[in-house]
Each structure stands twice: as structure tokens, then as C-alpha cells.
């Protein structure tokens with residue numbers, strides 16, 4: 380077992396002992412149930428040797444024997460059922476907790492993790508893999524444990540009948556363990572591969588559904604179908620390989636072993652019976668036990684497939700649970716104001732490709748700063764750093780007088796609001812979309828909606844603030860969705876508001892409303908706006924032009940326009956020209 384699997388084993392076994400009372404109940408039921416089950420052949424032996432072979436056929440003891448036999452079998456079946464329920468309860472408890480922990484970890488991972496992760500694979504970790512772990516508890520544990528106890532019970536019963544024969548049967552155990560070991564060695568990689576493929580299938584579906592509009596518009600359905608078919612087919616092959624390994628190696632090997640042992644026993648023991656040394660009833664009981672002995676062994680080996688799957692799944696969930704969470708500082712200080720200072724700030728996603736170089740910037744509380752620049756100049760990256768999505772490699776960010784690394788999660792997330800280009804709307808009510816679980820009052824939510832100029836539109840909805848918005852906020856226009864996100868950000872009364880191309884996707888009429896809402900915030904909140912359309916940020920106190928991660932120009936709109944040969948001036952003129960041409964074309 381690798382070190383990783385040992386960790387997984389420890390994690391999974393903790394859940395077995397988590398509810399000791401339940402475990403004790405399941406084990407007690409198992410022991411009593413098995414004992415009742417194992418008694419069967421012993422009773423049959425008594426019947427054969429003491430009654431049948433002796434020619435004693437008195438009804439009363441025979442009926443009593445039969446009733447005891449029936450009671451034992453019924454009792455065993457009933458207890459097995461209740462015991463299975465207890466194991467299922469343990470399994471569901473464990474899986475519920477593991478799933479919750481996995482999701483809790485995902486939701487607290489640093490943003491950088493999601494640069495590389497595939498959504499479908501993450502979903503697969505939380506759904507399929509945890510489900511496989513459930514199988515471990517329900518099927519493997521209850522089954523294997525049940526069968527091990529059954530084996531011990533049978534061995535005890537055999538020993539009572541004839542210790543030598545019991546030792547012969549015991550000889551089967553190491554042979555079976557050897558076969559299981561061999562099987563694990565041979566099929567382990569195939570099992571791991573098939574689980575990888577299963578999560579690839581999930582990732583594939585997820586990506587396709589997420590990008591459905593693009594796939595259909597660019598006529599890529601067939602290509603996506605083809606690549607999905609390929610992964611699906613590969614998964615089928617991998618699964619078949621594991622099933623074949625189990626069917627071709629495991630079961631036949633165990634069956635062969637059991638047949639050989641029974642044959643050996645029959646030869647040895649049969650002769651003793653013929654010679655009159657042993658009783659027929661003992662022979663019958665032995666054969667019956669041997670039949671039952673190999674069954675649990677075969678079952679155990681077959682469940683090893685499940686065990687392997689669960690361990691692979693467990694390894695993957697354990698890896699996820701060990702991912703480093705986003706780190707926050709522990710200073711109890713809140714953001715005192717909305718000042719921002721960048722001191723020689725440098726950053727790179729990959730060590731050899733620097734994105735931001737030695738940025739120096741001081742933004743006063745309530746200032747309105749616009750960040751402009753060509754595509755790829757580092758604007759969004761700067762916003763990500765201000766949100767502490769990534770740690771800067773060199774230099775420092777100060778927010779409201781505190782180093783960003785010292786700020787605790789609550790200070791940071793309440794102090795800074797983000798309005799992204801794509802509004803993220805939950806399939807919930809308008810109220811809950813603004814509140815976002817912060818427990819705000821109706822008045823606070825309405826105030827935020829007023830500030831975002833959305834209150835009137837909300838009251839026009841069928842159920843006002845309690846109107847359910849479909850997934851993605853489909854009941855609202857694009858502009859209204861953006862206003863809703865602004866209201867959500869404002870409801871936290873942030874000191875700093877970051878706008879990442881917040882008006883890029885809305886028509887110019889709605890943009891006016893959004894602009895007006897933002898204009899009213901000017902001076903009250905520090906506004907940092909990343910914008911491509913320069914006409915939207917003309918009013919900014921300062922415009923900062925980024926070029927390949929460096930501040931190349933900075934000043935008011937008028938100052939930058941006056942810079943002879945300046946890039947901002949050129950960009951602005953170009954956009955003006957384009958707008959004029961567009962207007963002419965429309966006429």
C-alpha cells in the first residue's frame with residue numbers, strides 16, 4: 380500500500396469507528412446472525428447420525444430439531460437484514476460527511492487552483508468518487524466483514540466436528556490471499572485508469588453543456604460528439620479489462636481451489652466412513668461447510684474489485700482534501716478606508732512569463748481610477764491581485780492602510796466588492812441574490828437596489844423582491860443583471876469597488892443607467908474600473924494606462940489627451956473614429 384493509500388485508508392477507517400454504538404450494534408448482529416447460520420449443518424449432522432442412521436424416528440425430538448433449525452435460519456436472515464441496514468447507515472453518514480468536506484474544500488481553494496482544474500473532474504470527485512467510497516462501506520465492509528466472521532464461524536464448527544479436517548480447510552486461506560494479492564497487482568492500474576476516464580467523461584459533458592451556444596453556432600456538435608464517443612469507448616474498454624481480470628482470474632482460481640479441496644476431503648474422509656471410523660453425518664456436515672466455506676472466500680475476492688475502486692476514489696478525494704486552502708491574514712482590523720497603495724508590485728502566473736512589473740500607484744479613499752490598456756496588458760490580473768486571488772511574488776499591496784496579506788477573510792471580502800463582466804446570478808429570488816446569505820434586512824436590500832437604480836424594475840416583477848430568477852437570471856435583461864450584481868456588491872457597503880468591464884456587454888441606453896449609478900458612488904467608494912470603451916471612463920480622477928504590465932501613462936483624460944504621441948490619445952481617437960463610422964453607417 381502506497382503512503383497515499385495509507386492516508387486514504389486511515390481517513391476511511393476513521394468513519395467506521397465514528398459512531399461506535401452503531402458499529403457495536405452491527406457487529407453484535409453479525410456475530411449472532413452468523414452463529415445461528417452456522418448451526419444449521421451441525422443440526423443436520425445430529426439428525427443423520429443420531430436419528431436417521433440409528434433408525435430412531437420419534438416425532439417429538441425430530442419436530443423439535445426441525446423447529447430449532449427453522450428458527451435459526453429465520454433468525455439469521457432477519458439479523459442479516461438489520462445488520463445490512465446498520466452498515467448502510469454508517470456508509471451514508473460517512474459519504475455525506477466526506478462529500479461535504481470535499482465541497483467545503485473546493486469552495487475555499489485559491490482561485491489559482493481553478494486555472495488548471497476541469498470543472499467536470501471536480502464534480503466527479505464530489506459525486507462519483509464519494510459514491511464509490513459508499514460502496515466500500517456498504518458492499519465491501521459489510522460483505523467482507525460478514526464473510527470473514529462466517530469463515531471463522533465455520534472453522535469453529537469444523538473444529539468441533541474434526542480438528543484435522545478443519546486444518547485442511549484452513550490451508551485454503553493463504554492460497555486465496557495469494558490469489559487476491561496477484562489480482563490486485565494485475566488489475567490495480569486498470570481500475571485507476573477506468574476511474575480517470577469516468578471523470579474525463581464528466582469533464583467532457585460539463586464543458587460541452589457550458590459552451591453549448593458556441594458549439595452549435597460554430598457547427599462543432601459532431602466533433603464534440605466524436606471526442607465524447609472516443610472517451611466513452613475508452614472507458615468501456617477499461618471497464619471490460621477490469622471485469623475480465625476479475626472474471627478470468629479471480630473467480631475460476633477460487634472455484635478450482637475449492638473443488639480440489641472438496642475432492643481431497645471426500646477421498647480422505649470417504650474412506651474413513653466406509654471403514655466405519657467416521658460418521659456419515661460428520662461427512663455431510665463437512666461437505667456442507669466446505670460449500671459454505673468457499674462461497675465467502677469467493678465473495679471476498681470479488682469484493683476486492685470494489686475495494687480497489689473505492690481506494691482509487693478515496694485517494695482522489697483525499698488528494699482534493701489536502702489541497703491548500705486560500706490563506707488569509709489574521710489581523711482583526713477592518714478596512715479603515717478605501718485607499719490603495721501598490722509598492723513595486725510584480726507578478727507572474729508562470730515564473731518565466733512576468734505579467735506585472737514594479738507597479739507603483741497610490742489611490743486615495745473615494746478616488747475613481749480607470750485602468751486601461753491593450754488586450755493582455757495585465758488589467759484583469761491587477762484586479763485579481765487586489766482581490767487576493769493570487770499572491771504577488773514581489774512588492775506589496777496595501778488596502779485601507781493594511782497589508783493585504785494581513786487582512787482576514789471577512790475584512791477583505793466585505794471591504795472590496797467586485798462587479799465582473801459576466802454577472803453571476805443564482806437560481807433564487809431577487810432578494811436572496813442581493814443578500815447572498817448575509818442576513819440583510821429588507822430595508823438594506825432595497826437601499827442597495829435603489830443605489831443601483833434597480834428598485835423600480837424589481838417592483839415591476841410579478842413578486843417584487845421575492846420573484847424567482849431562473850438559472851442565470853433569465854427573467855432580467857443583461858443590463859438589469861449587471862445592476863443586480865452592483866446592488867449585491869453595494870449591499871456589503873464596501874470601501875472599494877472593482878469593475879471589470881462592467882458595462883462591456885450592455886447597450887448604450889442601459890449603460891447610461893449603470894453609469895449614473897456609478898457616478899453617484901463617486902467620492903463615496905473607491906472605484907477601480909477596467910474598461911476597453913474609453914468613453915465610459917472619461918470622468919475618472921486618474922486614468923492609468925498599462926502596457927505589457929507596466930504603467931506607461933497616467934493622468935486625467937484631458938492630461939492624457941494632451942500628451943503628444945501618447946498611446947491613450949491614439950486609442951481614444953481610434954475609438955472615436957470607429958464610433959463615427961458606425962454612426963454614419965447607421966444613418
Ligand SMILES: Nc1ncnc2c1ncn2[C@@H]1O[C@H](COP(=O)(O)OP(=O)(O)OP(=O)(O)O)[C@@H](O)[C@H]1O
Pocket residue numbers: 494728729734752753754755756757758759760761
Ligand atoms: N490564469 C492565467 N494563467 C496564466 N496566464 C494568464 C492567466 N490569466 C491571464 N494570463 C496571461 O497574463 C497576461 C495578462 O492577462 P490579463 O487578463 O490580465 O490582461 P487584460 O489586460 O485584462 O486583457 P483583456 O483586456 O483581454 O481582458 C496575458 O498574457 C494572459 O495570457
